[in-house]
Amino acid sequence: MATIRDVAAAAGVSVSTASRVIAGNPATSPASRAQVTAAVKALDFRPNTQAQSLRSTRTNSLGLLVSDVRNPFFADLAHAAEQAGLDAGYVTLLGNANERVDQQDRYLNTLIQRRVDGILLTPHGDGSGAIADIVRRGIPTVFVDRTVDGVDVPTVTTDSNKGIQQAVQHLSSMGHTRIGFISGPQSTSTGRERWAAYTNALAMSSLAADVELVYFGDYQTASGAAGMQKLMNLQTPPTAVIAADSLMAMGAISCVHEMKLKIGRDVALIAFDDIEMFTLLDPSLTVVSNNVHEMGKLAVGLLIDVIGGRNPQSIVLPSELIIRSSTSSAEQAGSIITRGH
Amino acid sequence: MATIRDVAAAAGVSVSTASRVIAGNPATSPASRAQVTAAVKALDFRPNTQAQSLRSTRTNSLGLLVSDVRNPFFADLAHAAEQAGLDAGYVTLLGNANERVDQQDRYLNTLIQRRVDGILLTPHGDGSGAIADIVRRGIPTVFVDRTVDGVDVPTVTTDSNKGIQQAVQHLSSMGHTRIGFISGPQSTSTGRERWAAYTNALAMSSLAADVELVYFGDYQTASGAAGMQKLMNLQTPPTAVIAADSLMAMGAISCVHEMKLKIGRDVALIAFDDIEMFTLLDPSLTVVSNNVHEMGKLAVGLLIDVIGGRNPQSIVLPSELIIRSSTSSAEQAGSIITRGH
DNA sequence: CTGAAAGCGCTTACAG
DNA sequence: CTGAAAGCGCTTACAG
Secondary structure, eight states: OOOHHHHHHHHTSOHHHHHHHHHTOSOSOHHHHHHHHHHHHHHTOOOOHHHHHHHHSOOOEEEEEESOTTSHHHHHHHHHHHHHHHHTTOEEEEEEOTTOHHHHHHHHHHHHHTTOSEEEEOOOSSSOTHHHHHHHTTOOEEEESOOOTTOOOOEEEEEHHHHHHHHHHHHHHTTOOOEEEEEOOTTSHHHHHHHHHHHHHHHHTTOOOOGGGEEEOOSSHHHHHHHHHHHHTSSSOOSEEEESSHHHHHHHHHHHHHTTOOBTTTBEEEEESOOGGGGTSSSOOEEEEOOHHHHHHHHHHHHHHHHTTOOOOOEEEEOEEEOOTTOOOHHHHHHHHHHHO | OOOHHHHHHHHTSOHHHHHHHHHTOSOSOHHHHHHHHHHHHHHTOOOOHHHHHHHHSOOOEEEEEESOTTSHHHHHHHHHHHHHHHHTTOEEEEEEOTTOHHHHHHHHHHHHHTTOSEEEEOOOSSSOTHHHHHHHTTOOEEEESOOOTTOOOOEEEEEHHHHHHHHHHHHHHTTOOOEEEEEOOTTSHHHHHHHHHHHHHHHHTTOOOOGGGEEEOOSSHHHHHHHHHHHHTSSSOOSEEEESSHHHHHHHHHHHHHTTOOBTTTBEEEEESOOGGGGTSSSOOEEEEOOHHHHHHHHHHHHHHHHTTOOOOOEEEEOEEEOOTTOOOHHHHHHHHHHHO
């Protein structure tokens, strides 16, 4: 591979001058600019990023560590962040924590060693381990979607209160009084927040809270199926269920299918995240949606602010209910469930 | 941040010795090993990867450039490759080409500049541009899922012939004679191969080929919807349709729903890729499946071989038909479609 | 087993 | 506007 030394030689200038031309430094003569540009082209020269950043301590790269690439929500988030990063001149190195703290920490270490300029993270765990490291080292970091108590970095999150409140109201207005909840893990802020929002919303709609109606999953498909099964096998099963993420909603649906029941008719379902495929299901799914694209874009913006030494405010985006066909009337659902058993 | 110089000083040894201990070089005394290990711990030292790889010309990183992260097939592929890479000591930098040649080339350049040890790519285009660059420079590269004519790098692909043949046979055995095909773009090898396989399979089942029944999409959702619409609006619409990837299948389904028709009853559908969500649809989708996990794992294995200077053979994996509920009898489908119009 | 020295490919004050 | 020189943080022959 050609080095800048080769370019300088071919252009008949010093390495310094070649470097300046390549970097776009205005302190260069038109003549050397032409010479160097031609040499770069002729030799197909690509600066070695390792060497550049070793010297300049910038890498023009961002690390994005998501909880689970296979979750459509995070795939969309990754896509949005990557595009926003690219527009700002950053390349985004994507990592996948697989909803596991150990894998998150491993990737975080890798990103530290590669000296990424900043890290975008959907954090998992209690903020010890690698998260404590990056904060202590002062590596520019922004949390997205999730937060960690006691860790003071800017965040971009969604306030699910409004969406969940609308969801419970909507179900209540259709006569549902027993609303199940398949919760996310309590080791994540979203898991805790959504559960609390559900509990609050029940109270606001004057519905009794029944601990039996809450199942704690882990944001993965299998736990959604297990949760739905447990709920439907209760003495008095719920007539409606809210699932706290898309993957668990998918699991819940598969469980309902296996029981030879039908979503919307036998049990109403509200999912989280506005996944394209949810509109294709029969019935299409009512969802609490958040603007994932905006989230990714804003998070990259905040991170660039932090990298630039600024101290940006955290951002909280609203959520909202999108009503589709999976939420039917309780009378209907109740009667059929009764028949079903 | 602590450097190796700090570690050496704290341990009371030379930088060379510190480096050797850290690298696990056996030519070190137990005493200095203990000293250095303690110093590393005390200072929380992390070697600077930039500097390491600048010197050793290895980066222990792999670049993985997929066509579209939001496509579940590629998300699964990324996940599989990343895990396999991690197991072999590599960190995988994931990039997203968005099914666009220009974005692919941009990322490829970035990966070259970062001196990744090898590149895993689902290639797009004709092999000019950045792909020609990486081949010319001899950067270890493996193509996965797709190939590029005239570019001689090891590949891991799926032979879709068998799966498509089974699909057509299956449909034919159920009485379907007009089988539509929503094809991938002809700028990809899979797009060309699957179309050819479809044409062949028709002949093998003694079905007439009708150019009207083929629509050329771009592997994205919208084109699947457009394709289905075109097919269903034909004078004599098909009674069954095969969609060449999961996203286009999703688009096709949404189009059918909008027409107030039902998959399986009004038109049979076979999709590509065994996406979890396809099992949840009503009716569940018959698919031509390939083992994406195996693909990702094998591709990483080949890439590591190439990096190691070996010259591995390309691998072709089989595809197979998984029959579910979206493929009904033609009599039924035909009659209802006739009624529907 | 150990240390001094050179060098990976760049950038950046410094002096002119 | 330009060049010589130092140095970013490591690794690796080399000599002992």
